[in-house]
Amino acid sequence: MLTNNRLIKDLKKDLSAENVLSEIEERYAYAQDATNARKIEHLPDAVAFVETTEQVQRVVNIARKYKTPIICRGAGTNVVGACRTDHGGIVLNFSKMNKILDISRENMTATVQPGVVVGDLQKEAEKIGLYYPPDPGNLAVSTIGGSIAQASGGAKTFKYGSTKDYVIDLKVVTAKGEILRTGSSTIKNATGYNLNSLFVGSEGTLGIVVEATMKLIPQPEAKKVLMAYFDTVEDSVNAVNAIIEQRIFPATLDFMDKNAIQTVEKFYPAGLLCDKEAALVIEIDGFKNSMEYQQNIIVSILEQCRASAIQYSTNEDEYKKIWMARHSSMGACAKLKPNVTTDDVIVPRKNLAALVKGINDICKKYNLTVCMVGHVGDGSVHPQIPIDYRDEDEYKRLKKAKSEIYDLTAKLDGILSGEHGIGAEKRSHIHKVINGIALDYMRQIKKTLDPDNILNPYKIF
Numbered sequence: 001m002l003t004n005n006r007l008i009k010d011l012k013k014d015l016s017a018e019n020v021l022s023e024i025e026e027r028y029a030y031a032q033d034a035t036n037a038r039k040i041e042h043l044p045d046a047v048a049f050v051e052t053t054e055q056v057q058r059v060v061n062i063a064r065k066y067k068t069p070i071i072c073r074g075a076g077t078n079v080v081g082a083c084r085t086d087h088g089g090i091v092l093n094f095s096k097m098n099k100i101l102d103i104s105r106e107n108m109t110a111t112v113q114p115g116v117v118v119g120d121l122q123k124e125a126e127k128i129g130l131y132y133p134p135d136p137g138n139l140a141v142s143t144i145g146g147s148i149a150q151a152s153g154g155a156k157t158f159k160y161g162s163t164k165d166y167v168i169d170l171k172v173v174t175a176k177g178e179i180l181r182t183g184s185s186t187i188k189n190a191t192g193y194n195l196n197s198l199f200v201g202s203e204g205t206l207g208i209v210v211e212a213t214m215k216l217i218p219q220p221e222a223k224k225v226l227m228a229y230f231d232t233v234e235d236s237v238n239a240v241n242a243i244i245e246q247r248i249f250p251a252t253l254d255f256m257d258k259n260a261i262q263t264v265e266k267f268y269p270a271g272l273l274c275d276k277e278a279a280l281v282i283e284i285d286g287f288k289n290s291m292e293y294q295q296n297i298i299v300s301i302l303e304q305c306r307a308s309a310i311q312y313s314t315n316e317d318e319y320k321k322i323w324m325a326r327h328s329s330m331g332a333c334a335k336l337k338p339n340v341t342t343d344d345v346i347v348p349r350k351n352l353a354a355l356v357k358g359i360n361d362i363c364k365k366y367n368l369t370v371c372m373v374g375h376v377g378d379g380s381v382h383p384q385i386p387i388d389y390r391d392e393d394e395y396k397r398l399k400k401a402k403s404e405i406y407d408l409t410a411k412l413d414g415i416l417s418g419e420h421g422i423g424a425e426k427r428s429h430i431h432k433v434i435n436g437i438a439l440d441y442m443r444q445i446k447k448t449l450d451p452d453n454i455l456n457p458y459k460i461f
């Protein structure tokens with residue numbers, strides 16, 4: 001307790017009192033993230049709001065002095081317990097370090113602070129005809145720092161890649177308080193090890209991102225979304241492969257199963273066709289005069305693949321309505337029971353149909369409802385499982401089902417996370433897909449960069 005008081009006093013001295021939260025209610029609010037863990041067992045000691053790199057360095061020095069963890073926090077939207085404070089410590093909150101420092105039309109890059117909201121960067125880039133495609137599912141809140149740390153992907157990954165493909169330089173405060181630069185301002189870089197890649201997806205365990213330079217691309221002139229319905233899941237997956245085989249490259253190839261369609265329609269009516277087994281949400285974009293051509297080819301492939309109905313957006317409102325329906329799936333699922341969990345297993349596309357069927361079989365075996373959505377163009381599936389955490393038996397069944405879903409994913413040559421990360425939630429399963437030698441090297445990298453284990457400890461492995 002005495003140490004705790006001294007830690008808070010030091011933080012208040014270095015950051016000013018209004019930037020440090022230490023009341024029990026405040027600490028409780030920052031012990032969790034969007035993972036919706038069953039119980040909150042440990043609170044952080046304090047929450048520190050920072051605005052400058054120098055303040056981040058000061059917090060690191062305090063954490064080193066007290067050998068206490070630092071858990072970085074953007075918007076807390078990750079769904080793997082990456083912000084959980086299982087070992088106490090200081091939550092380093094970046095919501096006030098949120099300036100877009102520069103957008104260069106000439107270089108097609110943006111340099112931003114970590115707390116910048118991804119959707120805000122997109123809007124600013126659009127003003128000068130540029131585009132930042134990664135969309136971590138919650139554009140209005142997720143931050144650049146959090147999406148770098150989780151290697152976030154989203155619906156546009158199929159055509160445009162994920163966050164990792166856009167990072168060209170990071171300014172990082174290390175666990176020793178030094179400042180490390182991982183890249184350069186240039187679009188290409190073959191100079192030394194690729195440290196950008198090391199930090200992307202490191203979930204705040206290797207260093208603290210205080211500035212990021214991201215690549216931008218030209219904004220597509222036009223976009224449109226189609227929703228194609230199928231009477232079997234297999235037909236919908238076959239249609240994905242058929243579209244790709246024709247070398248058509250939609251911006252998005254997303255999926256919703258019958259449960260997801262019906263649940264969304266029940267709580268957020270959007271005119272979805274509830275009698276269908278599966279739907280694909282397909283966005284096309286590009287030059288205005290290419291839209292009709294792309295649409296015609298895709299529609300003819302969909303028809304050949306037995307699509308039983310197709311809806312199109314003909315204006316911005318309809319475009320938003322279809323996307324709102326797709327993005328509402330987790331919110332809708334959360335209305336079925338008091339809690340909801342999601343996941344993001346991913347397999348090579350050829351094994352996708354087997355993965356979807358296998359997840360359904362596992363959930364049936366354990367008497368769990370599952371609403372499945374996913375970025376099927378990438379082979380990625382989000383099984384969303386509504387659950388009542390107060391029901392001990394249901395919770396045990398959920399744990400068993402999850403473990404079997406990971407076993408199945410490994411068997412199908414897949415990996416545990418395509419875009420959400422591992423965090424605290426999946427760390428006990430990582431050995432199923434990463435071999436022991438690779439894990440040992442990961443541990444050595446962690447030890448080299450963070451010898452005192454203060455940066456988001458006991459996450460990932």
Ligand SMILES: Cc1cc2nc3c(=O)[nH]c(=O)nc-3n(C[C@H](O)[C@H](O)[C@H](O)COP(=O)(O)OP(=O)(O)OC[C@H]3O[C@@H](n4cnc5c(N)ncnc54)[C@H](O)[C@@H]3O)c2cc1C
Nearest residue numbers: 072074075076077078082137143145146149153204209419
């Ligand atoms: C409904 C819903 C749908 C979603 N859909 C998708 C989806 O389609 N695709 C997808 O990829 N994700 C999806 N997500 C997950 C989530 O949106 C991402 O993980 C998000 O990018 C995290 O951003 P954040 O700002 O909330 O980070 P946080 O959750 O606050 O933090 C995430 C991690 O980043 C670390 N961190 C934060 N800032 C820094 C920093 N400056 N330096 C170092 N480490 C830092 C934290 O310690 C933590 O480990 C979804 C989540 C929800 C709730």
